[in-house]
Amino acid sequence: MKIAIMGAMVEEITPLLEFFGKYETIEHAKNRYYTTSYKGMDLVIAYSKIGKVNASLTASTLIEKFGAQKLLFSGVAGALNPSLKVGDLLVATKLAQHDLDITAFGHPHGYVPEGSVYVETDKALTSLAKKVAFAQKIPLLEGIIATGDQFICDGVKKEWIHTTFNADATEMEGASVAVVCDALNVPFCVLRAISDAADMDAGFSFDEFLVSSAKESAQFIIAMLDEL
Numbered sequence: 001m002k003i004a005i006m007g008a009m010v011e012e013i014t015p016l017l018e019f020f021g022k023y024e025t026i027e028h029a030k031n032r033y034y035t036t037s038y039k040g041m042d043l044v045i046a047y048s049k050i051g052k053v054n055a056s057l058t059a060s061t062l063i064e065k066f067g068a069q070k071l072l073f074s075g076v077a078g079a080l081n082p083s084l085k086v087g088d089l090l091v092a093t094k095l096a097q098h099d100l101d102i103t104a105f106g107h108p109h110g111y112v113p114e115g116s117v118y119v120e121t122d123k124a125l126t127s128l129a130k131k132v133a134f135a136q137k138i139p140l141l142e143g144i145i146a147t148g149d150q151f152i153c154d155g156v157k158k159e160w161i162h163t164t165f166n167a168d169a170t171e172m173e174g175a176s177v178a179v180v181c182d183a184l185n186v187p188f189c190v191l192r193a194i195s196d197a198a199d200m201d202a203g204f205s206f207d208e209f210l211v212s213s214a215k216e217s218a219q220f221i222i223a224m225l226d227e228l
């Protein structure tokens, strides 16, 4: 079984590379892909760089070039749901693109013809995440993620995304990974640890908690591998 583990920023996969210790590095399309094996599974690890376009390229490459049969995304996100605090873990049930907008033609936000507002994650992977959380007594929220090519750091935009998509968290890659995995028929999950509240203090909070929240998400992904 070949499993891809993807992040957007180097901080999101560094904890993984440190854990696995030894790996091959393959340069491709202005990026680096790290391959290793773990408990009989082949792993390919990469961070895409920030944003939906970078994430789409990396997710496609992980599947089409490296043959990933499942894709696990690990990273950090901004909280939209007021009950989510810094350090909390969220596993996505479905994801939407909050900045995809052809509402001028009467379509809902996040929708384009022949598409859908939401893409659902793999139910088996999501329930595995819940099982691991239960076993480790870690609170894990199942929720909706709204993805867009903006770092959200003001209350008005935060509330608009929260309300428009009923979203619990926001980030900049998940929904594009979802579209790619869905189109290529690869089961995927998106796990995010909260780094900020997507409000006026989000930049400072993100800077302070990126590393610790990224580590938390990565450690949880490793715990999932043990149960895969």
Ligand SMILES: CCCCCCN(CO)Cc1c[nH]c2c(N)ncnc12
Pocket (backbone or CB within 6 Å): 008, 050, 051, 075, 076, 077, 078, 079, 150, 151, 152, 153, 170, 171, 172, 173, 195, 196, 197, 198, 199, 202, 206
């Ligand atoms: C150099 C700074 C790069 C920020 C990248 C943020 N990632 C994008 O996936 C996650 C994220 C954490 N908090 C967020 C927020 N409030 N809005 C959007 N995205 C996020």
